[in-house]
Amino acid sequence: MAKTRFNTYFPFLYYIGEFFVILFCSNLMLYLTFSVWSVYNSFFIAFWLVMSLSFRSHVLGRGIEYISLVKSTLKSLFFFSGIVAIINLFFFNFQFQLSTLGIAITLFYFLMLCYRLCLNLILERYRAFGGNIxxxxxxxxxxxxxxxxxxxxxxxxxxxxxxxxxxxxxxxxxxxxxxxxxxxxxxxxxxxxxxxxxxxxxxxxxxxxxxxxxxxxxxxxxxxxxxxxxxxxxxxxxxxxxxxxxxxxxxxxLPLDNFYNQILKRSFDIVFSLLVCIFFLSWMIPIVGLLIKISSKGPVFFI
Known part of the structure; x- marks a missing residue:
């Protein structure tokens, strides 16, 4: 009966803890930027919780190695950061100072890692003393x-x-x-x-x-x-x-046999391609076209 109660209530308590971690980071971001709460903050808190729930982050596993827990947490954080960057770029277009954004992201990464590692340590001690066996x-x-x-x-x-x-x-x-x-x-x-x-x-x-x-x-x-x-x-x-x-x-x-890794790689490919198009190709293609126009006759593009 005790084990059943634990399995029932632990996921709820786990996501409550994650909610407070990301809520704290969001409020810190608002404080550093002198901003007010908006739908932007609510959306990304909800998005993190839905993503964490879909990846079943609360299933820490018995005997999981700490390095594996760190890797899985960092994968979730990188995936979340990539999606946030894309949505912010195309929909919200908020402008933050790089130093402020760096502080908020670093703190979020640090607190989420500490939360999951400490929670896993607490679970191990709890089981060692006869709980949830x-x-x-x-x-x-x-x-x-x-x-x-x-x-x-x-x-x-x-x-x-x-x-x-x-x-x-x-x-x-x-x-x-x-x-x-x-x-x-x-x-x-x-x-x-x-x-x-x-x-x-x-x-x-x-x-x-x-x-x-x-x-x-x-x-x-x-x-x-x-x-x-x-x-x-x-x-x-x-x-x-x-x-x-x-x-x-x-x-x-193999790493790409994991569906989660496939999503992560695909997200990285999309984000990296967008960054190349925006910050590199956006100015390089016009320059190349101008050089072609100056050095040779005829159109720049052949159709």
Whole structure:
């Protein structure tokens, strides 16, 4: 129940915090420029919140690296800045001093980064002390299960808790590296699944046993995850893809495979092209045309 309440209210509280950050920066901008509140400010605050919501910024993820959080935040900020620049240029046409604009943008970047990093740190401390945890059933009394169990103990801030390993083998040893042995999963009543939030099972299990766990997960509305043999390899990310009905695991992912990066690159291309047209081609083309007219006969443009 507590976890359900947390998942319900946290997104709302998260965006309230972002609202106050951008509201503070907007008011600072007005103060520095001796301006008054206008539809311009309201529009861009709403635009940031809608953009942040569409990118699901509140989903910080368990165990997310801080460098990844910084990168994702900077991408959002750069994308937002590009859109603001385009809209301001063609619709609002507000004129600010470069120093004033630089102060406001720098402060906005700094405060938003601090907000997300501090919030992630608070969530990690909260989970480390037992808040918003996920109870994990680890099935597989082998190297996969042992490694996952050790990682969960090593990083309590991820918010996962496990009390030992289950197996389908009744002859399993009682101890591996002093890890508690919970017993054979089929010896328990089905009510055992009500005590957990997520299931991890080793890929080394038979397909019959894997199918049994998937069915139980569906029946009791649990998340279920398979631990692949790739756990022993030093790779950054795994991505599950599929060709027709045949699944496969992608070991790497190119930057432009991410839809968010595609939007960012396209926005940069448009903004950069507009800047080149406005500040470079606007004066270069007339000069080139004049030089052509002076040095040769005939029209400048051939149609």
């Amino acid at each position: 996920l109870k994990c059933m680890i099935v597989g009394y082998n190297s996969h299960g042992v490694q996952l169990y050790d990682e969960l103990l090593k990083f309590p801030e991820f918010g996962y808790r496990s009390y030992g390993l289950f197996t389908f083998d009744s002859k399993a040893r009682k101890k591996i590296n002093n890890i508690p042995f919970q017993g054979k999963i089929t010896d328990f009543d089905d009510s055992i699944f009500r005590k957990y939030d997520i299931i991890f099972f080793s890929e080394k299990l038979s397909f019959k046993n894997q199918d049994y766990l998937v069915q139980k997960a569906d029946e009791y509305n649990l998340k279920v995850n398979s631990i692949p043999d790739l756990v022993n390899y030093d790779v950054k990310n795994f991505f599950i893809s599929k060709i027709s009905s045949v699944p496969y695991i992608s070991i790497n992912k």
